[in-house]
Amino acid sequence: MIKMDYGDAEHRKKLEETFVALLDDADERQKTWGKLRKRLYNLKNEFKMLLPTQLKKLMILPYTKLAEIYDTYATLRLAEKDDLHLALKELFSYTKEKGGRFNALSDSIIDFFKNKNNGFDIHTCHYCDMTYINYFQYEEVTKSGKRRGIRTQFDLDHVLDKGRCPLVALSLYNLVPTCPTCNGPHIKGKRVMDVNLNQRQKLSPTSNLYDFDNQVKIWLRPKIERITNMDFLKHMDDYELDFDTLSDADYDKEIDFFYLKERYNYHKCEALRLAELKVKYTSSKIIEMARIICNTGKGEQNEPIPFANMIIEQIRRDIFGLEFSNEHHRSFHKLRKDILDFNDGE
Numbered sequence: 255m256i257k258m259d260y261g262d263a264e265h266r267k268k269l270e271e272t273f274v275a276l277l278d279d280a281d282e283r284q285k286t287w288g289k290l291r292k293r294l295y296n297l298k299n300e301f302k303m304l305l306p307t308q309l310k311k312l313m314i315l316p317y318t319k320l321a322e323i324y325d326t327y328a329t330l331r332l333a334e335k336d337d338l339h340l341a342l343k344e345l346f347s348y349t350k351e352k353g354g355r356f357n358a359l360s361d362s363i364i365d366f367f368k369n370k371n372n373g374f375d376i377h378t379c380h381y382c383d384m385t386y387i388n389y390f391q392y393e394e395v396t397k398s399g400k401r402r403g404i405r406t407q408f409d410l411d412h413v414l415d416k417g418r419c420p421l422v423a424l425s426l427y428n429l430v431p432t433c434p435t436c437n438g439p440h441i442k443g444k445r446v447m448d449v450n451l452n453q454r455q456k457l458s459p460t461s462n463l464y465d466f467d468n469q470v471k472i473w474l475r476p477k478i479e480r481i482t483n484m485d486f487l488k489h490m491d492d493y494e495l496d497f498d499t500l501s502d503a504d505y506d507k508e509i510d511f512f513y514l515k516e517r518y519n520y521h522k523c524e525a526l527r528l529a530e531l532k533v534k535y536t537s538s539k540i541i542e543m544a545r546i547i548c549n550t551g552k553g554e555q556n557e558p559i560p561f562a563n564m565i566i567e568q569i570r571r572d573i574f575g576l577e578f579s580n581e582h583h584r585s586f587h588k589l590r591k592d593i594l595d596f597n598d599g600e
């Protein structure tokens with residue numbers, strides 16, 4: 255739902271440099287990569303085109319390429335205990351394999367996402383935008399003295415399951431900060447979307463093709479034919495929140511996969527409250543309020559009113575809270591934006 259923001263080209267370059275530097279034991283890993291890569295070439299010729307010779311390059315491949323690697327690897331249908339599969343798991347050690355030769359990189363990768371200089375938006379889950387995620391500094395006194403650290407309260411999800419394809423376990427553009435619910439066993443867990451390659455390459459917040467924000471619109475669908483009053487909250491059962499994907503139906507796959515419609519409807523009061531505010535405070539009402547504040551009568555409406563526009567804007571901001579939710583990354587921001595869309599007829 256929320257596209258990952260890696261900043262401008264210069265920032266992205268710096269991010270990638272910092273990210274590949276997290277790889278420890280790099281020479282040894284590169285040597286192993288050389289051997290395993292050749293075994294993959296023997297199984298499938300396409301790998302010669304897909305897999306970079308440098309392991310570090312694989313860590314910063316664009317998501318569209320990772321999706322291609324993932325799909326090609328899946329066609330090998332290697333068993334879980336397959337030799338090559340296990341050797342790849344050992345090399346791409348996000349978490350440490352039993353008796354594995356290489357250190358796990360999960361801690362340093364999570365720290366990378368938490369580092370303020372890297373500029374990641376860790377506020378709400380990138381999949382659902384319902385749940386807040388965070389990290390915080392803590393200090394505790396133990397017998398051996400004071401201990402300080404940073405607690406993590408979010409998951410770093412591998413969009414493409416690293417268990418099925420270890421090749422994508424250490425890739426920057428396969429990682430998304432999410433809430434434990436979206437990443438939990440009942441939703442994402444180890445599931446991967448059932449999609450074709452084109453859809454897969456698009457349907458990830460890390461993909462440069464991802465455009466959920468413009469291709470999907472959240473709206474309130476009346477469930478009865480004639481709506482007789484605008485007391486939305488008093489008639490909650492007459493409405494349903496819906497995700498409109500007319501412009502690109504592929505996004506239905508993502509909406510279904512994360513149960514967004516079901517989960518959002520549980521909180522539909524958020525949308526109904528905004529719809530009610532929108533009906534109550536029309537543009538003309540707000541202009542009228544601004545006039546009262548500026549102490550100018552209706553007859554003077556054609557004359558320039560000092561500060562009037564500023565006050566109109568201020569009232570709108572205060573009532574609807576859209577700018578606040580944008581600037582401070584509050585949850586349900588897309589819902590708020592879509593329901594309050596002021597271009598839809600008002």
Ligand SMILES: [Zn+2]
Pocket residue numbers: 379380381382383384385432433434435436437
């Ligand atoms: Zn979530």
